[in-house]
Amino acid sequence: MKKRYLFILALLIFLLQTTFFQLFRIMGVVPNLLLISIVISVLILDNREGIYLAVFFGLLQDIFASKAIGISILIYLIISLVLYSIKEVFLSDYKLSAILSVFISTISYHLLYYSISILLRDTTRSFHYIVEIGFLEAMYNTVVIYVFYGFVFNHIKGYEIR
Amino acid sequence: MNNTSKTQKIIITISIFLLVLITALTYGGRERITQFESVLGKVLTPVQKSFNAIAGFADSIFSPIFNIWENQKLIMELENENQVLRNKLVDETLIANEYGELKMLQNVFDFVDYEYSENLIEARVVSKDPGNWFNMFSLDIGENKGITKNAVVLNGDGLVGTVYESNSEWSKVISIIDNKSSIGMKIASKDRDYEGIINGGIDGELKGYLFDPKAKVYKDDLIITSGKGLYPEGIIIGKVMTVEIDSNQLLINISVKPMVDFRKINRVLVLPPDKIEEEGE
Incomplete structure (x- = not known):
C-alpha cells in the first residue's frame, strides 16, 4: 500500500476514533480502532507498515490525550514488533489468527499501560479495573475485527480469507 | 543478513530507550508544548471539531432511542x-x-x-x-x-x-478523577462547616479526608470546592459514597462519586x- 494512502487512512481512523466512535461505547468501553488497524496492517501488509502506523497512532494519541509523550508510542511499538516477530506463527489468511492477535494485543496494551503507570507512580486504576476494562475492550475489538478483517483482507490480498 | 538484523535490534533498543526518556521528561504536563504539536493541533482541531459536531448531532438523535x-x-x-x-x-x-x-x-x-x-x-x-x-x-x-x-x-x-x-x-x-493533585473541599451544608482535601483515587472515584476528626459527614452529602488552592469556592464536586473513620490517624476518610459524566x-x-x-x- 502506498505510504500516502496509508497516512490519509490512518489520519481518518484517528479522527473517527477520537470523535465519532465515542458514540459506540458499551459499558463505558469504546473499541480501539488504532490497535485494530495496527494488528491488521502487521498481519496483511508486508513492508513494516504496522510499525509506522504504531508510531503514528502512538504519537497522535500522546499529543491529544496522554499524560506524557512516548507512552502510547512505546506500547504500540512493542505490540507491533512482537506481532512481527511471531507473524510466521500466526498465518494471516486465517481469521482466527487476526482474532487471537487482536485479543492478546488488547490485553497486552492494558497491562503495559498499567505497568508504565506504576513506574511513573501515577496509577489511578486498580488491577481489577484493568482486567475488567481490558477484557471488555478485547471482546469488543474481537467483534470489530471479526466483522471487518475478511473484507480488508479480500480487498488488499485479492483472494478470500479462510 | 546477521549484520542487518543486529543493526535493526540496535535501532529498536535505542528507540525504546529514547521513548522511555521522552516519557519521563514530558510527564506531568508541560508549560508550553512544542511547535510541532502546536501546528498539528492547529491543523487537526477544526477537522475534529466538525467530526465531533456531526457525532454530537447523531448522538442527540439516536441516544434517546x-x-x-x-x-x-x-x-x-x-x-x-x-x-x-x-x-x-x-x-x-x-x-x-x-x-x-x-x-x-x-x-x-x-x-x-x-x-x-x-x-x-x-x-x-x-x-x-x-x-x-x-x-x-x-x-x-x-x-x-x-x-x-x-x-x-x-x-x-x-x-x-x-x-x-x-x-x-x-x-x-x-x-x-485522573489527576492526583489535591482539591480543597467542604461539605455543602450551612450547619456543618467541615473542610478537607480530596484527590483522584482509583477507578473513577475521588478519595479524601476531613480535617476535623469529629466532623459529621453522611452518605449522599454534597461536596463542593472550599476555595483553598487551585479551585474557586463553591463548585460542586460530587456526592459522598462512603465514610470511614481512621482511628489511628484521627481522620475521617471519604470516597466521593463525581457529579460529572466525563464520557x-x-x-x-x-x-x-x-x-x-x-x-x-
Whole structure:
C-alpha cells in the first residue's frame, strides 16, 4: 500500500476514533480502532507498515490525550514488533489468527499501560479495573475485527480469507 | 543478513530507550508544548471539531432511542430529586433570611460565585481519549483566549478538571478523577462547616479526608470546592459514597462519586488561572 494512502487512512481512523466512535461505547468501553488497524496492517501488509502506523497512532494519541509523550508510542511499538516477530506463527489468511492477535494485543496494551503507570507512580486504576476494562475492550475489538478483517483482507490480498 | 538484523535490534533498543526518556521528561504536563504539536493541533482541531459536531448531532438523535428505558428511569429520579430540592429551597428561604445564607445557597445551586462567572469562557470539546484509560480530552481554545495550564474546567453538572497542557489554538484537559493533585473541599451544608482535601483515587472515584476528626459527614452529602488552592469556592464536586473513620490517624476518610459524566462532555466552561488569582485577591 502506498505510504500516502496509508497516512490519509490512518489520519481518518484517528479522527473517527477520537470523535465519532465515542458514540459506540458499551459499558463505558469504546473499541480501539488504532490497535485494530495496527494488528491488521502487521498481519496483511508486508513492508513494516504496522510499525509506522504504531508510531503514528502512538504519537497522535500522546499529543491529544496522554499524560506524557512516548507512552502510547512505546506500547504500540512493542505490540507491533512482537506481532512481527511471531507473524510466521500466526498465518494471516486465517481469521482466527487476526482474532487471537487482536485479543492478546488488547490485553497486552492494558497491562503495559498499567505497568508504565506504576513506574511513573501515577496509577489511578486498580488491577481489577484493568482486567475488567481490558477484557471488555478485547471482546469488543474481537467483534470489530471479526466483522471487518475478511473484507480488508479480500480487498488488499485479492483472494478470500479462510 | 546477521549484520542487518543486529543493526535493526540496535535501532529498536535505542528507540525504546529514547521513548522511555521522552516519557519521563514530558510527564506531568508541560508549560508550553512544542511547535510541532502546536501546528498539528492547529491543523487537526477544526477537522475534529466538525467530526465531533456531526457525532454530537447523531448522538442527540439516536441516544434517546437507545437509552429509552434508562432515560425514563432518569426522568423519574430527577423529578423526585427536583421535588426534594424545591421543598428544601423553600424551607431554606423561609428560615434563612440572612444574606450569607442565601449566598451559600447560590453557591450550592449555581456553584460558581458571581464574580467568577463573568470570567468563564465557553469551549467546545473537539476530541476525546481514543483509549479507555483516561478521561482526557482537547478543547478548541487555548492561549488565544487566556487559557493556560491549571485553568479550571467545569460544566453544568460541576467540576470537570483542569487544563493539563495548552497552546495558542487548543488545550488538553485532565479530569479530576485522573489527576492526583489535591482539591480543597467542604461539605455543602450551612450547619456543618467541615473542610478537607480530596484527590483522584482509583477507578473513577475521588478519595479524601476531613480535617476535623469529629466532623459529621453522611452518605449522599454534597461536596463542593472550599476555595483553598487551585479551585474557586463553591463548585460542586460530587456526592459522598462512603465514610470511614481512621482511628489511628484521627481522620475521617471519604470516597466521593463525581457529579460529572466525563464520557458525555461536549461543551464546557473554562476559568483562566489568572482570573482566579485576581478574584482571590
